[in-house]
Amino acid sequence: MKRGCGNMEFIHTNHSKFSSGHYCPAIIHDGIAYISGQLPINYDLKEKFPKGSLKDQVKQALSNLEAVLIQCGSSRKSVLKTTVYVSDIDGWEEVNQTYAEFFGEHKPARTIVPAAGLHFNSLIEIDAVAAVESEENKG
Numbered sequence: 401m402k403r404g405c406g407n408m409e410f411i412h413t414n415h416s417k418f419s420s421g422h423y424c425p426a427i428i429h430d431g432i433a434y435i436s437g438q439l440p441i442n443y444d445l446k447e448k449f450p451k452g453s454l455k456d457q458v459k460q461a462l463s464n465l466e467a468v469l470i471q472c473g474s475s476r477k478s479v480l481k482t483t484v485y486v487s488d489i490d491g492w493e494e495v496n497q498t499y500a501e502f503f504g505e506h507k508p509a510r511t512i513v514p515a516a517g518l519h520f521n522s523l524i525e526i527d528a529v530a531a532v533e534s535e536e537n538k539g
Contacts, residue, residue: 411472415443425468428532433472437485437527438464439519450522454491457523458498465526476502478531481509485525489514495524 411426411433426435440450440457441464450457469475486495492512508528518525 411468413467413471426472428472431532432480433469433474433528433530433532435465435468435472435528435530437483437525438462438468439522439525440464441520441522449520454494454523455498458495459502461522461524461526462499462502465528469528469530472530473532474530475533477506478533479503479506479508479528480531481511481529483511483513483527485513485515485518487514487516487518487521487523491523 407429409428410424411428413425416425423436426433428434438461440452440460441447442451442460443464450460452460466476469479484495484499486492489512515525
């Protein structure tokens with residue numbers, strides 16, 4: 401669902417309308433999508449907390465990121481920058497490999513932040529900035 405305020409579009413997903421947090425999954429402004437941090441929660445399975453190994457959680461957070469990108473009219477190939485918060489930097493090699501598999505040849509700018517105590521004891525959280533694709537460039 402999109403609703404405008406000036407030249408901003410507030411993007412919601414099927415899952416965000418049930419969130420008690422005071423945030424929006426994404427805001428589009430002047431053709432750029434600013435995407436909130438995505439936790440590794442599988443909303444389709446109605447999980448309340450992250451599950452699985454570090455690799456599983458990275459895949460889920462990236463899947464959640466992709467869902468918001470699509471809702472914004474964007475895609476992984478249009479991501480300009482990510483910030484990756486990891487609970488333990490010692491797992492970085494596994495995070496980086498899974499991240500590289502997701503993005504393929506596309507290499508967005510990236511910041512890595514070791515962050516103990518992520519919400520719901522998540523092992524990872526990923527936010528992003530992406531270009532919104534024009535209708536001609538989608539796909």
